Amino acid sequence: MSTSNYVEQSRNSCALHGALATFGAIENVAPVLHATGGCGIQYQQGVAGFGGCHTAASSLGAPLSSTNIIEKHVVFGGGSRLREQLKNTVKVVNADLYPVVTSCATEMVGDDIAAMAKEGLDQGFPVLYSNTPGFSGPFHRGYQLALRALIEQIPQIYKVENEKRARSVNILGIIPQQDIFWQGHLFQLVELFREFGIEANALFGIGQDVDSWRKAPGAALNISFSYWGRDAAAELSALYGSPWLDFSFAPIGAQAVTELIDAVSEHIDLDADRISETRNREELLLRSYLSRIAPFYYSKNFQREFAIVGELALVTGVTQFLTKTLGLIPAVAVVTDPLPPDESEQNASRLRKIVSEFDGQIVFEDDFENIASLLKQKSPQLVIGSSYEKFAAAELGIPFLPIAFPLSDRLVLSRGYIGYQGAIELVEDLGSAILGNQ
Amino acid sequence: MSVLKARSLPSREKRLDTLSAFYGEASELIRLYSGEEIDQRIRTFSQSAPDDLYSVLDTLIGVRDAGIIVHGPRGCAATLISETLNKRFGFSNRWLVTNLNQRETILGADSKLRAAITSFNRLHHPKILFVVSSPSVAINNDDIASVIDELSEELGLVIAPIFSSGFSSKSGVHGYDLATYSLAKHLFFAAKEKIANQVNLISVGENYHDVIEANRLLDSLGLSTVTFPDIASFEQIQNSVSSSASAPLNFDRAHFLGRYLEDSYGIPYLSLPRPIGWQATKRWLVGVAAAFGKEAAAKDLHAKESLIRSELLQNPPFAGKSVYVSLDPATAFGILPLIQELGGNVAGLSVSHVDRLHVEALKEFQDKSHALTIHVGDTQSFEEINILQRIKPDLYIGNAENITQAARLGIPSLYLPGIPILGYNGIGSFAKAAANALRNTSYLDQIQLSDPVYSKSWIGRSPNWHIKQEVR
Numbered sequence: 001m002s003t004s005n006y007v008e009q010s011r012n013s014c015a016l017h018g019a020l021a022t023f024g025a026i027e028n029v030a031p032v033l034h035a036t037g038g039c040g041i042q043y044q045q046g047v048a049g050f051g052g053c054h055t056a057a058s059s060l061g062a063p064l065s066s067t068n069i070i071e072k073h074v075v076f077g078g079g080s081r082l083r084e085q086l087k088n089t090v091k092v093v094n095a096d097l098y099p100v101v102t103s104c105a106t107e108m109v110g111d112d113i114a115a116m117a118k119e120g121l122d123q124g125f126p127v128l129y130s131n132t133p134g135f136s137g138p139f140h141r142g143y144q145l146a147l148r149a150l151i152e153q154i155p156q157i158y159k160v161e162n163e164k165r166a167r168s169v170n171i172l173g174i175i176p177q178q179d180i181f182w183q184g185h186l187f188q189l190v191e192l193f194r195e196f197g198i199e200a201n202a203l204f205g206i207g208q209d210v211d212s213w214r215k216a217p218g219a220a221l222n223i224s225f226s227y228w229g230r231d232a233a234a235e236l237s238a239l240y241g242s243p244w245l246d247f248s249f250a251p252i253g254a255q256a257v258t259e260l261i262d263a264v265s266e267h268i269d270l271d272a273d274r275i276s277e278t279r280n281r282e283e284l285l286l287r288s289y290l291s292r293i294a295p296f297y298y299s300k301n302f303q304r305e306f307a308i309v310g311e312l313a314l315v316t317g318v319t320q321f322l323t324k325t326l327g328l329i330p331a332v333a334v335v336t337d338p339l340p341p342d343e344s345e346q347n348a349s350r351l352r353k354i355v356s357e358f359d360g361q362i363v364f365e366d367d368f369e370n371i372a373s374l375l376k377q378k379s380p381q382l383v384i385g386s387s388y389e390k391f392a393a394a395e396l397g398i399p400f401l402p403i404a405f406p407l408s409d410r411l412v413l414s415r416g417y418i419g420y421q422g423a424i425e426l427v428e429d430l431g432s433a434i435l436g437n438q
Numbered sequence: 439m440s441v442l443k444a445r446s447l448p449s450r451e452k453r454l455d456t457l458s459a460f461y462g463e464a465s466e467l468i469r470l471y472s473g474e475e476i477d478q479r480i481r482t483f484s485q486s487a488p489d490d491l492y493s494v495l496d497t498l499i500g501v502r503d504a505g506i507i508v509h510g511p512r513g514c515a516a517t518l519i520s521e522t523l524n525k526r527f528g529f530s531n532r533w534l535v536t537n538l539n540q541r542e543t544i545l546g547a548d549s550k551l552r553a554a555i556t557s558f559n560r561l562h563h564p565k566i567l568f569v570v571s572s573p574s575v576a577i578n579n580d581d582i583a584s585v586i587d588e589l590s591e592e593l594g595l596v597i598a599p600i601f602s603s604g605f606s607s608k609s610g611v612h613g614y615d616l617a618t619y620s621l622a623k624h625l626f627f628a629a630k631e632k633i634a635n636q637v638n639l640i641s642v643g644e645n646y647h648d649v650i651e652a653n654r655l656l657d658s659l660g661l662s663t664v665t666f667p668d669i670a671s672f673e674q675i676q677n678s679v680s681s682s683a684s685a686p687l688n689f690d691r692a693h694f695l696g697r698y699l700e701d702s703y704g705i706p707y708l709s710l711p712r713p714i715g716w717q718a719t720k721r722w723l724v725g726v727a728a729a730f731g732k733e734a735a736a737k738d739l740h741a742k743e744s745l746i747r748s749e750l751l752q753n754p755p756f757a758g759k760s761v762y763v764s765l766d767p768a769t770a771f772g773i774l775p776l777i778q779e780l781g782g783n784v785a786g787l788s789v790s791h792v793d794r795l796h797v798e799a800l801k802e803f804q805d806k807s808h809a810l811t812i813h814v815g816d817t818q819s820f821e822e823i824n825i826l827q828r829i830k831p832d833l834y835i836g837n838a839e840n841i842t843q844a845a846r847l848g849i850p851s852l853y854l855p856g857i858p859i860l861g862y863n864g865i866g867s868f869a870k871a872a873a874n875a876l877r878n879t880s881y882l883d884q885i886q887l888s889d890p891v892y893s894k895s896w897i898g899r900s901p902n903w904h905i906k907q908e909v910r
Contacts, residue, residue: 035486041486043516104543
């Protein structure tokens with residue numbers, strides 16, 4: 001997949017929308033858009049409703065502060081309009097942080113938003129900025145840009161806590177809304193780490209605010225759970241001297257959790273007894289549940305050839321669990337996040353290894369039409385993907401489990417597939433999809 | 439229609455003096471519109487609001503057999519993700535985004551557009567292909583027109599460009615005009631012989647059930663209907679030039695096409711209200727029927743249909759309730775009499791915009807509820823919340839993100855786009871939804887905010903604090 005090709009019915013939106021989702025996932029943060037009116041509306045209509053029922057957490061769905069530029073701002077510049085909007089946003093909207101984000105139009109005009117943000121800062125308002133025009137890349141790029149702005153600019157606004165806390169980690173790489181389970185995945189990771197005696201900072205979602213970001217420099221380790229969190233993990237590491245770990249897939253089930261804890265223990269000194277006790281307890285419980293489904297597993301033919309479509313980190317995690325633990329057969333894995341073409345193969349090596357064992361195929365593609373054709377051509381017995389794939393699954397008459405953006409036929413609040421508990425939920429959902437298709 | 443000869447359509451502000459910001463009495467608006475020219479209002483604080491690109495896409499998803507190419511970065515087509523999944527009219531048009539990157543916004547992307555059109559046509563063979571421009575393309579001036587001229591001929595395909603920019607108007611409704619302007623310019627051909635009893639139903643971005651209800655009523659009068667651009671095929675759109683009259687479902691969005699067919703093909707455009715509630719539906723129905731000499735049949739139909747729903751008048755669901763309405767003006771001015779018929783009092787009104795098309799409705803509004811202030815703003819939730827906290831209505835009826843904001847104040851709320859509202863069936867579904875919202879308010883207690891989004895100082899200010907007259 002080339003990242004600059006035209007795309008049919010693109011499931012990936014633009015960098016501006018990614019930045020809005022990212023900033024909006026921190027409580028009491030109110031983004032200020034320097035954009036045409038529709039940039040924010042398209043985000044709310046086309047993205048926020050399909051990312052697992054999580055609209056901007058901070059403002060609970062309130063429309064976004066936006067300059068709504070018109071022709072004269074394009075012709076004469078929109079800097080003064082932004083100054084006015086920013087000055088009034090801090091008066092109208094209660095927030096701890098006001099990130100200014102830009103759009104294609106305001107970047108092409110060349111408005112100096114850094115200067116505008118600095119003016120706000122000089123007047124004592126908690127303002128930061130990020131240049132996020134849609135043309136700068138996909139949704140995922142917006143996540144990266146927002147993270148960079150948070151990491152680099154929060155210390156200019158708030159006093160950060162540098163002092164290292166032993167056995168503490170920052171969680172990065174789970175993109176709000178692009179991962180439809182992002183809230184559940186963050187909760188599950190925090191809970192999983194807690195079980196092993198590690199304090200994890202989720203940085204986004206319910207209960208996460210500017211304070212969480214003030215504490216980020218004190219973590220003993222920064223972990224990225226996808227390609228898209230690596231730069232941020234590395235940057236935190238470089239700035240504050242803590243190491244970073246490139247985990248890059250969703251740890252689902254016993255095997256993956258063991259890999260995660262082993263990798264973490266290379267950087268952090270952990271309590272070996274507690275680890276072994278937790279593992280034994282949780283693995284026993286998981287095995288007990290897996291054992292209980294055996295009658296269904298055989299009578300309803302769980303052991304199917306499946307096609308999976310979604311973001312690399314989740315696709316890898318789900319595929320590894322379904323293949324290595326549940327005995328399903330991967331027919332094709334479609335990676336939809338627009339990774340840089342020259343790096344995609346290298347990033348997917350774990351997925352490649354699993355899928356190749358069963359002569360399956362990996363495809364990097366986010367074009368609706370190409371994916372639908374591929375699914376029909378492969379004719380799997382189960383489709384796991386975004387709600388876009390429900391149409392192909394319906395044509396094939398096979399079970400379908402939605403797990404990726406965009407999601408329209410399922411409500412997701414705290415659910416997720418990470419850890420031991422997440423693996424049980426994945427089995428429940430998968431089994432329900434199969435039983436419901438009888 | 440001379441405007442079609444121009445390269446592009448002037449903004450709605452220039453054509454109809456559309457205002458997207460105002461707070462004051464109806465009499466003041468009527469006075470403003472009695473003059474030649476209106477001073478525009480602007481906001482010194484604003485919230486995201488639909489722009490022309492958004493409304494263009496809202497129109498195009500209804501045109502059957504059409505393909506849509508959005509020439510811009512990915513986010514410019516984001517709202518279409520919703521259409522792919524939800525299929526408003528039971529079908530979903532294929533669409534493509536050219537996914538422009540930084541280099542292409544500087545150096546141009548004519549060749550990418552050319553490749554996209556060619557590939558799209560090869561794969562899907564649309565009957566009509568719309569190429570929609572975005573803010574980036576409007577600024578860098580990609581020569582969409584030349585690419586289209588060249589490929590239309592080469593591929594033998596009707597390709598219609600729509601020059602939306604996101605910044606050409608302060609009001610999103612301009613996009614409906616841009617889309618219908620493009621239809622008018624590119625899809626109508628030679629005049630055909632008139633077909634007796636055929637009426638055009640101009641329906642732009644409507645609820646599917648509403649379209650069905652309007653068709654049912656016209657069918658009952660023995661009229662054959664060409665509904666477009668919603669749900670129409672390419673052939674049906676072209677067939678509309680044989681009709682003997684055109685009627686709007688929403689005059690705000692339909693007037694451009696209606697006037698065009700009148701000027702260019704001599705098909706009378708019936709200037710009728712939105713058929714909401716008993717009174718307006720009767721006016722609409724009798725108005726259409728009159729063009730075909732069927733007034734008596736329309737009056738009979740009205741009497742029969744009204745009888746079925748007469749119990750609503752005996753037990754009015756809004757009895758003694760105050761209602762705040764925040765909608766597009768055609769729907770809002772249509773729903774106010776219905777609320778009163780159903781026993782409610784209108785406590786306040788927000789409309790997304792007003793212009794010269796609404797002067798009559800404003801006069802009617804003034805006659806009935808002269809003391810009320812009108813707020814003009816599209817999804818400007820901060821102003822509405824300010825107003826709602828002052829007047830504390832019993833029910834809020836809205837159409838946008840604001841709906842959750844009103845509910846969080848503890849006000850029972852109704853999201854109107856999800857409810858069929860037109861014709862006689864619309865009366866029933868609207869009354870039922872409103873009654874349910876008022877009957878059980880337990881959820882409202884769960885979602886009230888402990889930390890308000892808006893500052894105390896803002897709530898203490900006048901709602902029009904940020905609305906200023908534009909300096910020319």
